[in-house]
Amino acid sequence: MDDNYDSESYDRIERQIMINATLDRVWDLVSTPGWWVPTKAEEPVVRTPGHQAVRHNETYGRFVVEVVSIEPKTYAAFRWASQFPNEELAPGRTTLVEFRVEPGDQGVNVSVVESGFASLDAPEAQRKAGFEHNTEGWKLEMDVLKEQAEGAATA
Amino acid sequence: MSAAAADGSPDIDRIFTALADPTRRLVLEVLGERRECSASAIARETPVTRQAVVKHLTVLDEAGLIEGRRVGREVLFRVRPEGLRAAAAWMTDQAAAWDRRLRRLKELAEAPTADQGHNHTSSHGPGESRRRTS
Numbered sequence: 001m002d003d004n005y006d007s008e009s010y011d012r013i014e015r016q017i018m019i020n021a022t023l024d025r026v027w028d029l030v031s032t033p034g035w036w037v038p039t040k041a042e043e044p045v046v047r048t049p050g051h052q053a054v055r056h057n058e059t060y061g062r063f064v065v066e067v068v069s070i071e072p073k074t075y076a077a078f079r080w081a082s083q084f085p086n087e088e089l090a091p092g093r094t095t096l097v098e099f100r101v102e103p104g105d106q107g108v109n110v111s112v113v114e115s116g117f118a119s120l121d122a123p124e125a126q127r128k129a130g131f132e133h134n135t136e137g138w139k140l141e142m143d144v145l146k147e148q149a150e151g152a153a154t155a
Numbered sequence: 156m157s158a159a160a161a162d163g164s165p166d167i168d169r170i171f172t173a174l175a176d177p178t179r180r181l182v183l184e185v186l187g188e189r190r191e192c193s194a195s196a197i198a199r200e201t202p203v204t205r206q207a208v209v210k211h212l213t214v215l216d217e218a219g220l221i222e223g224r225r226v227g228r229e230v231l232f233r234v235r236p237e238g239l240r241a242a243a244a245w246m247t248d249q250a251a252a253w254d255r256r257l258r259r260l261k262e263l264a265e266a267p268t269a270d271q272g273h274n275h276t277s278s279h280g281p282g283e284s285r286r287r288t289s
Contacts, residue, residue, distance in 0.1 A: 017257040017258065020265040119175045
């Protein structure tokens with residue numbers, strides 16, 4: 001059978017990366033709510049389940065990221081509405097983003113699973129906006145983040 | 156017929172909405188295996204009534220995931236792969252976005268920090284609240 005009919009693949013993404021840094025350092029970054037949305041407007045990092053962090057991105061707007069579950073140095077889960085910039089979280093708008101960190105011989109393995117795409121209740125225009133947002137936008141914004149981070153590191 | 160066929164471009168959101176239902180995915184999988192078949196034939200292979208199958212086929216058709224043609228008294232349906240390809244491309248893009256974010260995370264984590272000097276130095280304070288980026 002054609003693997004195109006594997007329906008799970010339309011709901012869920014899983015990626016991972018190996019990072020050569022201490023578990024503490026990796027965990028600190030990974031468990032920061034919304035770290036993947038570059039922002040210049042820093043707010044205090046709160047990791048309490050239920051807390052909603054707000055990340056303002058100059059190009060794409062405001063994203064709310066809710067802390068779902070935290071197991072220190074092991075697992076962090078968040079909800080966000082990537083296809084609904086500037087809107088609040090609501091049923092049918094959010095996906096679940098789960099990070100797992102695991103130290104090994106080669107470094108710290110970080111995996112991310114984002115799920116719930118199939119049940120997003122988005123008009124086509126918004127999903128397309130999300131598409132463009134993700135393809136074109138992240139690279140530029142990540143560079144901003146890098147400058148920021150490097151600036152902070154040497155300050 | 157299908158909204159997707161009307162202007163030629165797949166309606167991504169309808170596709171995802173159609174795929175969100177497990178029974179519809181089952182119907183689609185049966186269709187994929189059988190190449191072309193009727194609502195009655197699908198009902199025989201699934202624990203779903205013919206009436207329910209017809210409803211699911213309508214949603215799949217509107218999403219542009221299948222198409223039907225009349226043969227005598229029956230309508231035979233088959234999968235339109237274009238719809239699934241569009242959905243797969245969208246998912247691939249989501250995955251690529253995470254690849255970029257993870258690469259950036261790696262660079263950030265591996266970069267020397269002010270209190271650390273080098274990323275191989277051993278432990279330092281509690282990870283929970285150390286970071287201050289402003």
